[in-house]
Amino acid sequence: MTEIVTSALSLLVKAAASPAKDAAFRKSWVIATLKRLNLDPKQPPKDFYSLYAYTLVEALHDQPSPVLQVFRDEHVQQSFYRSFSDKNWTRLKREIGESVERNRETGEYGNLPYGMSEVAQDFISKFQDLVSRSRSAYETRLENKLDDMSEMLDQVLKTRSAEEKHRQSENPQWAEASAAQRLTGDVREWFHAVGYTVRREWKVEEVSSVALLVEVPQRRPGKFDLVVALCVEGEVAPYHLESLKGLVEEVGAAEGWGIAHLRVSSAARELASRSNDSLFCYSFDELIDLEADFEPYIQWLEREVQNQHIDTRFVPLACRKEEIDPRTEKSFGTSMYDWREGGLDNYVDAWLADPAKKHLSLLGEFGMGKSWFALHLAGRLAVGWRDAKSRGVARPRIPLVISLRDYAKQTSVSALLSEFFFHKHRINVRNYEVFSVLNRMGRFLLIFDGFDEMASRTDRNTMVANFWELAKIVEPGAKVLLSSRTEYFPEAKEARDLFGARVAAATHAIPSDGPTFEIVELVPFDDDQIRKMLSHLLTPEKLEVVMGHESVRDLMRRPVMSELVIDALPEIEQGAVINLARIYLYAIKRKMDRDVSNERTFTSRADKLFFLCEVAWEMIHTNQLSLNYRDFPDRLRACFGSVVENSKDLDYWEQDMRNQSMLVRNSSGDYGPSHKSLLEFLVAFRFAAELGLLEGDFLHLISGPDESNGERLSWSEYFASRGEGGRLAHLLGFDPEGVEKLASNFGMAEYNPVIFDFLATMIKECDSYQDVLIAHIKSTASALEPFNLGGNCANLLAQAGGSLAGISLHEARLSGFGDTGEAFFDISLxxxxxSKADLSEADISHLNKRNANFTGALLRGGSFLDSPISADHVLLDSHGAITVLRSRLPNTHPWVQPMDSAALHWPHGDLHEEPVVVPLTPDPKESWAGGCGIFEWDDGEWGCTDRSGTVIRSSATGEITQxxxxxxxxxxxxxxxRALMAVDRSSSGYTWKVVDAATGHLLAVCDEAIAPIAHARVWGYRPSVNGVLLRVSSEEETALFEMTSANSEWVEQARFPVGTAHSIGGFTSIRTMVKEDTVYIEGPRSEILTYPKSEFGDTLDDLAVARCSAFTPDAQRLVMSNDRSVWMLERDAGSWRKAWSRSVSSDVSAFPAMSADGSKAVFAFRTGELSTWSLADGNRMSARSFNPLLRGAQFSRESDLEESDYESIKLSGGLIGG
Structure with missing residues (x-):
């Protein structure tokens, strides 16, 4: 029984002793009693136990004491909980009926009145009425399940059991041990972690237990107590303690501890309590409590949940999960988890209950509720943990919420955790090893919040290194939830590869035992969620004002915007322009003006903004998103100089800036933003001012609306030049900073989509923003070190919708131009x-460069030659006909029309001729070429497929034959x-199947077999001579299986002692593996060919650097390529030699196709080039380009390009000068 229920019943019992006759007095007593219980008489509470106590007072305030004793009965309360949870009140009514019958015999409640069933029904009705007044039915059912600890803890017990079974399945020796022996193993590991010494172990057969003789250190150094620990199967019972007492006497120990995995009987506890402190009994959780005190952390967590109003304002979140085929990386749709049906809460609960599940990564754009949910989840588990501890039952995992923004202050994740345990929360554990042991034992849920905040610069190597740093503490038994901004990853596949532990840090191989994470992504709020969120904060009238603005509702799709929108409500009501940046503008202005009007501050709004902007840039730039109170004086001196020279003035300014500057403080005295997006707004504000592009309402936040007689100064000049008393001058507007200062600030900024979104909105208030940004780009030509100033200005211009077409940027330096991750923006060139511009560190491949002048420009290192249109698949039939699948890049570029896919066919194999064009209709749900494809059929025919079906065409004419x-x-x-290998999407999942080409009948289903290799990581289907070939690879093993018309199961064809851990080369390296003295390479018919390593000699290095490889049909020639070369190895007299090598300008975009006689190959490159090559000498025979972006562009030989680049330029329609 919770404290609030006990208190309510005590007050009711006292009142029942002298009942009030006057109805008005009874009503006032109800109100007063609710207030004594800290309950609001006007608004029912939201948590279950408080709601139950509220109902007791309202429904039973006029009932006699015997009735109250019935509702005090724990069995009645438990029946109530379960009845409400199941939405079936039969259980409660039956329990009350049985209580009444029992009372007739025992009189335990006293003299019960007639009509207890009516009293129960009235109580139920009152409770349900309060529920409807308190919240939606779903919210209450959800919180009821969470607050109904018996149900939650039943699930914990099931999860513990499932985790133990999983542990046994992973460790056969562990499975063969008895329950007492397994417990002993855990106890020994725990004793070692906390510094206890086990001197002896022996079996105690008569009670099926294991005894340990243990030295337990005393507080005095060098002193210890001798303890016998008896590890028992099942429950600690009195007979165990009798046996333990004899063992203690036998060895002369000071104490005896009876230890069970989960349960201790009440009789055993009673017996131990009478042993004069010589016998004790513990569950394993209670044994841990002796040396690890998590209560202070749990209390902090509960306070944090309350302080952030998560307990009263949390709105359930929806999420989605993209379903990816691990064999092909194709997407087969998206699973949606609606918030009305439990959403993310239910998904995470199921994940926690599944011992075999991967870890979980929660992705979402800024402000979508990742940190909100992390604390909500931790709060739920903390309540469950505390309740389980008080009941003496199995406890859920302790949720450790660890902010990764603090990682930048540490040298490693272990140091971050040490800070978390020993300093931040002062958790009483002996050492870091205690954490490691408890982590391995499954006692923690590690919630790492903000993977994107681990480093100040988000280059790929740092991102990968940070992942593997976190992986060091993800041990067997651990559960990890890791949150990150979606925009941190350039594309979805990069997130899948990283969280699937399929990429390695620079100079390191991929570890074989890395943790893998499944990925779920938060879904923006719908209108009902927005209404629910605001209902906690606004009156019904103001709620309707907000909901009536479509643009405001769109902003509120991010939960973080709720309080900002409320601060900006007056402007919204007046019809002001609404967008994300302006919501921040209005909210900041109102907050600061409110402080001034309340006389809570003496510094000006301009000074506050200046200080906040400077601090925000430092925080973002260094990725240390907090400022300790001890550091405020130095920051103030750096910002305000002589104004704060006097120590008294410094004290005033420090107090004002700390307390009235929109920064919030934690218990350690660190000041930071309530949300990172506030810093991003302030950084954008500062950049707009430094660029000379802060105008309109944004400028008025500094200057005020009536500054027509002011001066124009740069950002740094304005705040440095003060008049008498430190007053700022009247400001007309901001002039741009000089190029060197801009380079050291805006030029040092890494692209951040949130900052640039804010910035693009701000600068468009200035009519001349395009001319100003172009002038800044031009100024980089004379700068000593412009860093990314030119590139950032060009990116900003693109994001604001500007153009560079026809502009002279002679000698401009454009490092970082186009380097915007997944956020592509079009800007015409x-x-x-x-001419003579530096584009060596730019990515302008996706931009229109037609008729541009690149003479003398530095271009090497950038990917300007890559084409948005290329060939994805290439076929070459026995008669020389060539067929390719041509498609655009996936539609991540907003200016590219829906995917332009087509099959192009050259009947005579001459690429100089115009092809037969077969338009294909892509499926927008398919991520790989829109679900379009081509494939070989019979001799003289080929097939193509799209969302409408599959057709077979003649190689001679391109006409449809089937x-x-x-x-x-x-x-x-x-x-x-002949048959077709197809994917069946008729169900919620997908299935590979073989379909008869003539009748359409199903011949076989290929996905129903159990995985034929344990821990398989790579699957792949290929056509075989007689059916379908399945290749499966684990880290250490690869096997080939075949399914044919003669059988309906996979039949093993071959098995090899190599797997992904032995692969060499690039992205197709699973085709080439090396172990000891043998090389394994996928052959021309998908078989695996083996060669002695010695046959390759020096050419083994060529295998290692290849990113793509393909055999000729006779397996005597091996054509290979990477991003700069194509070469061929040839086997002669039992050894391999390099026959030729040619430079190219990019990677291939599809596997090369080989002619039947092995004399010719067809290559497709990412530059859009399609070409036929003679394998005799490596010369091109014919070529064409799909690249539409370089026609008429001018280049010169004095640029830093190679001959292969010039050939690609000419093929794409570019012009080469002298």
């Missing part, structure tokens, strides 16, 4: 003069006929 109502991936031979 058509006819732009970029059509099928199924989307096929490739063709197979099935007995005496």
């Amino acid at each position: 058509e006819a732009t003069n970029l 059509s099928f109502q199924v989307a096929a991936s490739f063709a197979v031979t099935w007995g005496d006929s």
Whole structure:
């Protein structure tokens, strides 16, 4: 029974002793009693126990004491909880009926009145009425499940049992041990961690237990107590303690401890309490409590949940999960988890209950509620942990909420955790090893919040290194939830690769035992969630004002915006322009003006903003998102100089800036933003001012609306030049800073989509923003070190919708231009003069460069030659006909029209001729080429597929010869006929199947077999001579299985002692593996060929640097490529030699196709080039380009390009000068 329920019943019992006759007095007594219980008489509470206590007071205030004793009964209360949870009141009514019958015999409640069933029904009705007044039915049912600890703890017990079974399945020796022996293993490990010494271990057969003789250190150094620890199966019972007493006497120990995995009987506890402190009994959790006190942390967590109003204002979140085929990396749709049906809460609960599940990564854009949910989840588990501890039952994992923004202050994750345990929360554990042991034992849920905040610069190497740093503490038994901004990853696949532990830090191999994370992504709020969130904060009238503005509702899709929108409500009501940046503008202005009007501050709004902007830039730039109170004086001196020279003035300014500057303080005295996006707004504000582009309402935040007689100064000049008394001058507007100062600030900023979004909104208040930004770009030509100033200005201009077409940027330095991750923005470079410009660290591949002037420009290192249109698949039939699948890049570029896919066919194999074009209709749900594809059929025919089905075409004419109502991936031979390998998406999942080409009948289903290799990481289907070939690789093993018309199961064809851990080369390196003295390479028919390592000699290095490889049909030639070369190895007299090598300008975009006689190959490159090559000498025979972006562009030989780059430029329609 909780404290509030006990208190309510005590007050009711006292009142029942002298009942009030006057109805008005009874009403006032109810109100007063609710207030004594800290309950609001006007608003029912939201947590379950408080709501139950509220109902007791309202429904039973006029009932006699015997009735109250019935509702005090724990069995009645438990029945109530379960009845409400199940929405079935039969259980409660039955329990009350049985209580009444029992009372007739025992009189335990006293003299019960007639009509207890009516009293119960009235109580139920009152409770349900309060529920409807308190919140929605779903919210209450959800919180009821969480507050109903018996249900939650039942699940904990099931989870513990499932985790133990999983542990046994992973460790056969552990499974063979008895329960007492397994407990002893855990106890020994725990004793070692806390510094206890085990001197002896022996079996105690008569009680099926294991005894340990243990030295337990005393507080005095060098002193210890001798303890016998008896590890028992099942529950500690009195007979165990009798046996333990004899063992203690036998060895002369000071104490005896009876230890069970989960349960201790009440009789055993009673017996121990009478042993004069010589016998004790513990569950394993209670044994841990002796040396690890988590109560202070749990209390902090509960306070944090309350301080942030998560306990009363949390709104359930929805999420989605993209379903990816691990074999092909194709997406087969998205699973949605609606908040009305439990959403993210239910998903995480199921994940926590599944011992075999991966770890979990929660992605979402800024302000979507990641940190909100982390604390909400931790708060739920903390309540469950405390309740389980008080009941003496199995406890849920302790949720450790660890902010990764603090990582920048530490040298390692272990140092971060040490800070978390020993300093931040002062958790009483002996050492770091205690954490490691408890982590391995599954006692923690590690909630790492803010993976994107671990480093100040988000280059790929740092991101990967940070992941593997976190991986060091993700041990077997651990559960980890890791949150991050979605925009931290350039593309979804990069997130999947990283969280799937498939990428390694620079100079390191991929560890074989890295942790893997499944990924779920938060979904923006819908209108009902917005209404629910605001209902906690606004009156019904003001709520309707907000909901009536579509633009405001769109901003509120991010929960973080709620309080900012409320601060900006007056402007919204007046019809002001609304966007994300302006909401921050209005909210900051109102907060600061309110402080002034309340006489809570003496510094000006301008000075506050200046200080906040300077601090925000330092925090973002260094990724240390807090400022300790001890550091305020130095920051103030740096910002305000002589104004704060006097120590008394410094004290005033320090107090004012700390207390009235929108920064919030934690218990350690660190000041930081309530949300990172506030810093990002302030940094954007500062950059706009430094660029000379702060105008309109944004400028008035500094200057005020009536500064027509003011001066124009730069940002730094304005705050440095003060008049008498430190007063700031009247400000007309900001002039730009000089190029060197801009370079050291805006030029040092890494692209951040949130900052640039704010910044683009701000600068568009200035009519001349395009001219100003272009002038800044031009100024980089004379700068000593512009860093990314030119590139950032160009990116900002693109994001604001500007253009560089026809502009002269002669000698401009554009490092960082286009380096915007997943956020692509179009800006035309058509006819732009970029002569002698530095584009070596720019990515302008996706931009229109037609007729631009690149003479003398530095271009090498950038990817300007890559094309948005290229060939994804290449076929070459026995008669020389060439077929390719041409498609655009996935539609991440907003200016590119829906994917332009087509099959192009050259019947005679001459790429100089115009092809037969077969338009294909992509499926927008498919991530890989829109679900379009081509494949080989019979000799003289080929197939193509799209969302409408599959057709077979003549190689001679391109005409349709057959059509099928199924989307096929490739063709197979099935007995005496041809069949199609297709994907069935008729159910919620997907299934690979073999379909008869003539009848459309299902011939076989390929996905129903159990994985034929344990811990498989790579799957792949290929056509075989007689059916379908399945290749499966784990880290240490690879096997080939075949399914044919003669059987319906996978039949093993071959097995090899190599896997992903032995692969060499690039992204297709699973085709080439090396172990000891043998090389394993995928052959021309998907078989695996083996060669002695010695056969390759020096050419083994060529295998290692290859990113793509393909055999000729006779397996005597091996054509390979990477991003700069194509070469061929040839086998001669039992050894391999390099026959030729040619430079190229990019990676291939598809695997090369080989002619049947092995004399010719067709290559497709990311530059858009498609070409045929003679394998005899490595010369191109014919070529064409799909790249539409370089036509008419001018280049010169004095640039830093290689000959292969010039060939690609000419092929794309560019012009090469002298």
